[in-house]
Amino acid sequence: MSAAAGGRWEFSAIGTQWQIDTAVALSAQARRRVERTIDEFDRDWSRFRDDSLVSALAAVPGRVPAPADTEALLDLYRELDVATHGAVNPLIGDVLHRRGYGAGYTLVDHGAAPARPWREIVRWGEGRLELSEAATLDVGAIGKGRLVDRVVADLRREVSGPLTVDASGDIAVHGHSERIALEHPFDPARAIGTWTVQDRSLCASAVNRRAWGDGLHHVLDARTGQPVRAIAATWAVAPDTMVADAVATALFFDGGPAFAHRRGVEWVRMTTDGRLEWSPDCKAELFS
Numbered sequence: 001m002s003a004a005a006g007g008r009w010e011f012s013a014i015g016t017q018w019q020i021d022t023a024v025a026l027s028a029q030a031r032r033r034v035e036r037t038i039d040e041f042d043r044d045w046s047r048f049r050d051d052s053l054v055s056a057l058a059a060v061p062g063r064v065p066a067p068a069d070t071e072a073l074l075d076l077y078r079e080l081d082v083a084t085h086g087a088v089n090p091l092i093g094d095v096l097h098r099r100g101y102g103a104g105y106t107l108v109d110h111g112a113a114p115a116r117p118w119r120e121i122v123r124w125g126e127g128r129l130e131l132s133e134a135a136t137l138d139v140g141a142i143g144k145g146r147l148v149d150r151v152v153a154d155l156r157r158e159v160s161g162p163l164t165v166d167a168s169g170d171i172a173v174h175g176h177s178e179r180i181a182l183e184h185p186f187d188p189a190r191a192i193g194t195w196t197v198q199d200r201s202l203c204a205s206a207v208n209r210r211a212w213g214d215g216l217h218h219v220l221d222a223r224t225g226q227p228v229r230a231i232a233a234t235w236a237v238a239p240d241t242m243v244a245d246a247v248a249t250a251l252f253f254d255g256g257p258a259f260a261h262r263r264g265v266e267w268v269r270m271t272t273d274g275r276l277e278w279s280p281d282c283k284a285e286l287f288s
Contacts, residue, residue: 013038016168023161030158047093048103054137063130083259089222091118093136112225145245169204173197185233193286201241203248206233228252234269
């Protein structure tokens with residue numbers, strides 16, 4: 001039986017649409033547990049909320065008790081930083097705000113600037129998170145994937161059998177298989193292929209998803225503050241969603257394929273001139 005044949009729950013959270021399919025309809029208790037997890041994560045890490053921990057540290061730096069996800073997120077950011085030679089940096093939040101994609105959604109570009117060297121400013125460990133300067137943490141490169149994994153863990157305490165959690169492109173599939181279309185970044189009505197996923201997660205990222213102004217979009221190179229120009233879209237399949245999300249981000253930069261290989265992650269990406277590239281072990285069905 002497919003997950004959708006039992007129960008489907010659709011809702012909006014953290015600025016995106018969610019769809020959860022289960023073999024049986026979720027109880028009110030299960031839904032409350034998921035809602036609490038998402039709200040807790042958002043209150044910790046959202047740069048779009050005035051009452052979040054991230055916003056507080058951006059206004060007044062210092063040392064605070066670390067949120068539960070701190071080590072998982074920032075340890076992986078450290079890997080991404082090294083793998084992409086500094087292109088991925090969790091202090092990209094101030095650069096995105098400067099370019100118009102901040103809490104106020106001004107969409108007014110004030111020019112490019114590199115992100116600050118985050119490992120000189122951000123410290124974590126032993127239950128603490130510290131910023132030595134006021135700065136805006138942005139964990140968007142892997143944060144949604146981490147949250148999907150937490151939601152899956154919550155649901156597995158309540159339900160068994162087929163389960164799919166889809167947070168607008170970050171998709172975890174457990175207990176069954178799903179054939180997922182890979183949306184063409186230049187034409188949402190088309191697919192560049194399909195990928196059958198079972199007991200794994202697929203994450204996708206594309207420059208057309210959050211775009212504004214003259215060629216501006218949400219995938220910026222932290223070294224320059226400029227949008228990436230060579231890669232249009234990426235897809236990655238991994239055992240957990242956070243790692244799939246990390247690889248989907250890394251693939252926009254040099255070093256991304258090598259990072260994916262080290263992590264044992266399959267991937268596909270499309271260049272801005274329409275060419276497809278994929279990992280040697282990729283099991284996606286790609287259309288010619």
